[in-house]
Amino acid sequence: MPFDYKDNVFINCPFNVDYINNLHALVFTVYRCGFVPVSALSEDNGLDNRLSKIENLIENSKYGKHDISRTELNDHGFPRFNMPFELGIFVGVKRFGSRDQKSKNALIFKRTRFTYQNYLSDLSGVDTKAHNNNTSVIIQSIRDWLKTSSRRSSTPGHLSIIKDFNSFEAELPAALANINLEIFTLTFNDLCLVIEEFLKPVMAH
Amino acid sequence: MANVKLKTVERKTTVTRNEVSGAFALARGMERKNSPSVAKGAPKQGTGTKKKSR
Numbered sequence: 001m002p003f004d005y006k007d008n009v010f011i012n013c014p015f016n017v018d019y020i021n022n023l024h025a026l027v028f029t030v031y032r033c034g035f036v037p038v039s040a041l042s043e044d045n046g047l048d049n050r051l052s053k054i055e056n057l058i059e060n061s062k063y064g065k066h067d068i069s070r071t072e073l074n075d076h077g078f079p080r081f082n083m084p085f086e087l088g089i090f091v092g093v094k095r096f097g098s099r100d101q102k103s104k105n106a107l108i109f110k111r112t113r114f115t116y117q118n119y120l121s122d123l124s125g126v127d128t129k130a131h132n133n134n135t136s137v138i139i140q141s142i143r144d145w146l147k148t149s150s151r152r153s154s155t156p157g158h159l160s161i162i163k164d165f166n167s168f169e170a171e172l173p174a175a176l177a178n179i180n181l182e183i184f185t186l187t188f189n190d191l192c193l194v195i196e197e198f199l200k201p202v203m204a205h
Numbered sequence: 206m207a208n209v210k211l212k213t214v215e216r217k218t219t220v221t222r223n224e225v226s227g228a229f230a231l232a233r234g235m236e237r238k239n240s241p242s243v244a245k246g247a248p249k250q251g252t253g254t255k256k257k258s259r
Contacts, residue, residue, distance in 0.1 A: 007212055034209040042216055154209045174232035179224050189216040196213045197225040203211040 004036070005100065009146075010061035011039040012086045013109075014070040017184055024191070025135035025165060026065060029142040031195050032161045032203070034152065035063065041188035054086055059097075062104055063149070064090045065142065069111035069131065071119055084120055105149040107142065136162050168198050 009030045013023060030037040038061055043053045058064065066087040073079055087108065094104040108128040131137045140158040147155040172194070176182055181190065 004212075031211065032209070034212060036212050036214055152209075156209060171229060171232050174235060175225070175228040178228035178231045179220050181220065187219060189218045190220060192214070192216060193218045193220065193222060194225055196211065197222060197229060199211050200226070203209060205208070 005060055005062050006150075007034075007036045008038050008057075008061035009035045009063040009065055010057055010090065011037050011065055012083055012090070013065065013067035014080070014083070015041060015188070016070075019067075019070065020184060021135055021169075022067075022131070022133065022138055024169065024195075025138045026142055027191060028165050028168060028195050028199075029139045029161055030065070030146070031192075031199055032164060033143055033146045033155050035146060035150075037192060039188050042192075055089065058086070058090050058093055059101070062100075063146070064104065064106040065109070066090065066106055067109040067131075068120060069109055069133075079119075105145075107145040109138070109141070135165070139165060164199075164202055168195070171198070 011026065011030075013019065013026070015023065027037045038057050040050065040054050040057060042057075064087075066083060068083050068087065071080055071084055087106070090104065090106055093101050094106075095102075097104075108123070108126065109131050110128050112130050112132060129137075129141045131141065136158075139161050143155065143158045143161055146152075172183065175194070175198075176186070186194070
């Protein structure tokens with residue numbers, strides 16, 4: 001997968017059924033704003049070390065979207081630390097990395113205000129956004145963040161992205177049925193391909 | 206304001222780009238077919254005969 005540092009947005013978020021709508025909204029918005037989403041799930045070579053994959057992706061992404069809203073106990077009573085851990089790598093690379101790495105920019109999502117301070121108090125004073133599991137809030141937050149941090153004047157308004165996203169969600173079930181796929185088992189790479197193909201005519205004019 | 210350019214990336218997927226674009230085209234075609242304006246029995250626009258005015 002070719003990398004373009006200034007276009008890549010590292011996606012650090014849960015990949016489970018409960019989060020699927022949020023995942024769709026954020027990947028869709030990243031593409032719609034002219035950027036490229038990257039994730040550890042993009043790489044499917046089982047021989048590669050997972051941490052190495054994550055380090056490479058972070059190194060090659062100027063932007064990072066981190067969602068720590070799901071740092072909760074799993075079915076076995078253990079918390080999921082992957083997302084705060086990857087956020088920590090991102091912050092460390094920005095602090096101690098090369099000049100390019102110091103230009104990194106992150107958006108940190110939490111579910112509701114202040115809850116993260118109970119489990120990640122080091123983030124106190126860092127600007128985070130609460131999305132309340134609302135896809136419109138996610139879309140606007142990501143769009144506003146990418147627009148202000150990249151200063152790209154061509155970034156569309158959030159209302160047009162929300163409109164396009166609603167059309168995508170309406171068409172998605174029938175389109176997937178035509179190729180014998182379903183929403184809840186879609187791989188990250190397939191999701192990216194599906195969004196790219198939906199957006200081709202939308203962004204052509 | 207300039208249009209945003211879609212940046213596509215070749216990834217290891219379980220379906221091809223052509224299959225996905227065809228799936229959307231088919232879904233949109235079915236949606237149009239089932240919409241009230243073109244459903245069976247519904248009057249079609251632009252197919253009526255127009256009386257000539259004298």
